[in-house]
Amino acid sequence: MQIEKHSFLVTGGASGLGESVARAIVEQGGNVVIADLNQSAGQSLVAELGDNARFVRCDVTSGDEVQAAVDMAEKEFGGLQGSINCAGIAVVQKLLDRENNPADLESFSRGVNINLVGSFNVARLVAASIAKRVANDSSVEKNSDQGVIINTASIAAFDGQVGQASYSSSKAGVVGLTLPLARELARHGIRVMTIAPGVFATPMMDTIPEKAREQLEVGVPYPKRLGAPNEFAKLAVHIIDNAYLNGEVIRLDGAIRMV
Numbered sequence: 001m002q003i004e005k006h007s008f009l010v011t012g013g014a015s016g017l018g019e020s021v022a023r024a025i026v027e028q029g030g031n032v033v034i035a036d037l038n039q040s041a042g043q044s045l046v047a048e049l050g051d052n053a054r055f056v057r058c059d060v061t062s063g064d065e066v067q068a069a070v071d072m073a074e075k076e077f078g079g080l081q082g083s084i085n086c087a088g089i090a091v092v093q094k095l096l097d098r099e100n101n102p103a104d105l106e107s108f109s110r111g112v113n114i115n116l117v118g119s120f121n122v123a124r125l126v127a128a129s130i131a132k133r134v135a136n137d138s139s140v141e142k143n144s145d146q147g148v149i150i151n152t153a154s155i156a157a158f159d160g161q162v163g164q165a166s167y168s169s170s171k172a173g174v175v176g177l178t179l180p181l182a183r184e185l186a187r188h189g190i191r192v193m194t195i196a197p198g199v200f201a202t203p204m205m206d207t208i209p210e211k212a213r214e215q216l217e218v219g220v221p222y223p224k225r226l227g228a229p230n231e232f233a234k235l236a237v238h239i240i241d242n243a244y245l246n247g248e249v250i251r252l253d254g255a256i257r258m259v
C-alpha cells in the first residue's frame with residue numbers, strides 16, 4: 001500500500017515510537033491523525049508536521065474517543081487506510097511483595113486494558129471504517145490491498161521477566177490478536193501485522209536508571225545499543241508498503257533475548 005496521499009491513525013503518536021512513525025508517514029506524503037492522551041506534546045507535533053497531520057486527545061480504551069479519532073480522519077482526509085497502534089504503558093509489579101502480600105489487581109488490569117483491550121478497540125473501529133469505505137466503492141479491485149493494521153507488542157510477550165506479568169501477558173495478547181484478525185479481515189483486503197520491539201530509546205525507557213540501561217545495551221548482541229525510534233518507523237513503513245506481509249509478528253530487537 002502506498003503511503004503518499006493515504007491516511008493513518010497513529011495512537012500513542014505524541015511520543016517515542018508512535019511519534020517517529022507519524023513523522024515518517026508525513027515525510028512520505030501521507031496523512032496522520034495522532035491520537036494520544038498527551039495533548040501538549042501531540043499539539044506541538046502536529047504544529048511542526050503541518051497540514052498533513054491532526055491531533056485528537058484520545059484514550060485508546062474508550063470506544064467513543066477512538067471513534068471520534070476515526071471520524072476525524074474520514075472528515076479531514078476522506079478516509080483511513082490503516083492504523084499503527086503505539087499507545088501503551090509499562091506496568092512493573094511482582095505477584096508477591098517482600099512481605100508476601102499479593103499484587104494489586106487494579107494495576108494488573110490497567111496494563112491489560114490499555115495494551116491489549118486498547119489494541120482490539122482501535123483495530124475494530126479502524127477495520128469497520130475501511131470495510132465500509134471499500135463496500136461503498138465500486139472501483140475497488142478484488143484481492144487488492146485496502147488497509148493495514150499494525151499493532152505493537154514487545155519481546156516481553158515471549159521473554160517476560162519477573163515483575164512483568166501484566167506487561168508480558170498484555171503483549172502476548174496483542175501477539176494472539178494478529179492471526180485471527182488477519183484471517184477475518186482478509187476478505188476486505190485489510191492486513192494485520194504486529195511488531196515486537198526489543199529495547200528502544202524512548203521516553204518510556206527514561207524511567208529506568210542509567211546503570212540498568214547500560215546493562216540492557218550490553219545484552220544486545222548487535223548492534224550494542226538501544227534501538228532508535230526511526231528504526232521502528234522504518235519497519236512500520238515497510239509493512240505498509242509490502243502487501244505480502246500479513247498475519248505475522250516481527251521481532252525488532254538486535255537479537256536480544258531477555259533472561
Ligand SMILES: NC(=O)c1ccc[n+]([C@@H]2O[C@H](COP(=O)([O-])OP(=O)(O)OC[C@H]3O[C@@H](n4cnc5c(N)ncnc54)[C@H](O)[C@@H]3O)[C@@H](O)[C@H]2O)c1
Nearest residue numbers: 012015016017036037059060087088154197199200202204
Ligand atoms: N520503548 C521500548 O523499549 C519498547 C519496547 C517494547 C515495546 N514497546 C511498546 O511500544 C509502544 C510505544 O512505546 P514508547 O516507548 O514509544 O513509549 P512512550 O511512553 O514514549 O509513548 C507512549 C505514548 O502512548 C500514550 N498513551 C499511553 N496510554 C494511552 C492511552 N490509554 N490512550 C492513548 N494514548 C496513550 C502516551 O501518552 C505516550 O505518548 C508501547 O506499546 C510500548 O509498550 C516499547
